[in-house]
Amino acid sequence: MTPRRPNIDEALREAAAQWVVALRAPDAGEAEWLAFEAWLEDGPDRRMAYDRATALWEDIDAHQAALRQRLQRASASPVVSLESRRARRSWTAPAAAVGALAAAAVLAVVVFIPAPPSAPPPSVAAPTVYVTAKGEHRSLTLEDGSRIDLNGASRISVRFLADRREVTLDDAEAAFSVAHDTARPFIISAGRRSVRVVGTEFDVMRHEGRIAVTVRRGIVEVAQGADAPVRLTAGRRLRAEDDSTPAVIEPVAEAEAQGWRTGRLIYRQQPFGDVVSDLGRYFDEPLRIEGDRTAALRFSGVLVVGQEDEIIRRIEALLAVSATRDGGAIVFRSNDASR
């Protein structure tokens, strides 16, 4: 890899590899030593070739378990590798364009790839899993310098390959600040959709099938299937209710976009109606308040986005309301029957 390393030709590599294997045979003895010595004598390149092959051989031994795990995972999820291959092919052209533009500022490409219907969760391919507990907020710095802020109750998998960086959102809310690297695109899989970026700041939320991509900095190009790409600029959000419904693009307030950063919704003496309205963006089930007076109650507290039951529990603990499930909706009622 380093410029100083001279190249070893293929024949020499093969001979060196044969020696590495042959010398490890249980019966390798004096005859092998003499033959090996004679082979080595033939030139300094031979020693270097042998040493390199040996270093690799020993590396593989030292990391046998990790490699086995990594390779088994990859083969257990052929869909993921299929997606990646398709991704690479279809992104060849955009990637070149990105190289030029990204130098000036930041640009990202979002591509949605419909996966085969039988797709298992892509998460199985990822070797490093980051998990946050409920209410926990965690900042990760990846090996390439990219940062991920993980909201509570999130689970993501990260793996770095030679030609790409992969993150899988199993169920997570995460803010990304992706280090610029055109040679290794950063690919985020969320359900059947993939977000491909080269370097920018944006947020991705995936929860119970819903996905939202919010751009904080730079430009994101969105393509879905064979459709022409759509540009997603800073302050805009792409949202889809599930893997199969079309995505909606909407403007998003700065504060709201930054809400991810802290992973918390902070309220000081806000009408409960506003709080529930905010939460509606995060809950799958519709939220309802029964009674105008209940809606007018003032709420103060911090709600951790992404944990619906926990949010309800906290609301019930902080405010004199109770939540019940009623015909597929969550209904808040005041505990004070007179209201």
Next chain:
Amino acid sequence: MSPRGQNEACDGGLRNAAPLLAAYLGKRADLIRFFAARLNSTAAAEDLIQELYLKVGAIDPAMEVRNPSAFLHRLATNLMLDRLRQERRSTARDRAWEDGRKVMLGGQAVVDEPSPHDAVVARQRLERVAAAIEALPPAMRRSFELHKLEGLSQAETAKRLGLSQSAVEKQISGALARLSGSLE
């Protein structure tokens, strides 16, 4: 693997002391290569070769050795067998690639903050090696994985795949050659 050339340089003045010692000094690095392969450890091979140096130094310089190289090999092999008898236990290698700072959270192995530069480099290398293995021709990959990752001997690998041992050896070394080529 570093050949550790400094020792040879320091001992250069001794080259004329005795033919056997001169042969040792000339072949030291190669002996390490050979015995590292036998011992599966460069460090163990270096220790062995160090010990060999003491043995060689104790041999009467007047003694005639027809084939110094073969003689050194025999001496070193004896040392190696002694050593293997002494310690049968295999040393667990460091698992830098897997990152030592692993914790369990909710039954899930979680790797803490990506660690220092070394681990980063190691992890990247792991991915590169894995990708290179994935790119091997299927038959080659199968032999290589059974032997190197599943820990089967060459004979066991051959049996499992219904191939001759020499065919398996060829596939394994062929795989190694390709891997070292694609990782260059």
